[in-house]
Amino acid sequence: MLTGVDTGFFFALEDEHPLAVNIWEEREIVASAVVLYELQKKLLQGHFNKWPKIIEDIEIATLVVPVSSSIALKAGQIAHEIKIPGLDALILTSLIEANCQEIYTSDSHFELYISKKIKIINLEKTH
Numbered sequence: 001m002l003t004g005v006d007t008g009f010f011f012a013l014e015d016e017h018p019l020a021v022n023i024w025e026e027r028e029i030v031a032s033a034v035v036l037y038e039l040q041k042k043l044l045q046g047h048f049n050k051w052p053k054i055i056e057d058i059e060i061a062t063l064v065v066p067v068s069s070s071i072a073l074k075a076g077q078i079a080h081e082i083k084i085p086g087l088d089a090l091i092l093t094s095l096i097e098a099n100c101q102e103i104y105t106s107d108s109h110f111e112l113y114i115s116k117k118i119k120i121i122n123l124e125k126t127h
Contacts, residue, residue: 001102002063003027004095006088007038008106010058012123014051019126023104029062032094034087036064065094084109 003023012020023029039054048054058064065071071093079089088109095103095118102119103110110120 001028002030002098002100004030004098004100004103005035005062006032006091006095006103006105006107006110007035007042009104009123010035010039010048010054012106014048014054017123017126019121020104020123024061030095030098030100031058031062031064032091033064033066034090034094038087063098065098067094071097078113082112084112 005023009020009023013024036055036058039048039058042048043052043054051057067075067090071090074097075086075089075093078084078093079086084092088107092103092110092113096115100118102121104121104123105111106123108122108124111122113120
């Protein structure tokens with residue numbers, strides 16, 4: 001089963017959230033290239049001191065989905081329909097297009113997307 005993750009997942013992973021650690025170790029993980037963008041910004045701001053090679057590790061251990069024109073257009077539609085920020089819509093759409101069956105996030109915006117095919121799990125609510 002393909003498991004999608006957003007940027008917040010990696011913050012939870014660095015904080016050793018038990019579910020995030022389990023997912024990292026046992027699942028086939030998919031991330032959007034937008035997640036790499038957001039994490040690069042955080043690295044430059046001084047975050048992830050305990051995990052300075054996070055980008056390299058993600059590129060090795062996960063399938064990173066690029067943002068195509070098709071994904072961008074579908075993300076625009078999703079952002080409009082459910083009123084979520086553009087970067088979140090790009091991440092979500094990338095994971096949908098990669099056929100993820102579940103998405104782990106710490107962002108409540110993702111929970112606005114309702115689908116019978118995809119389960120959205122908010123790590124903030126699994127403590």
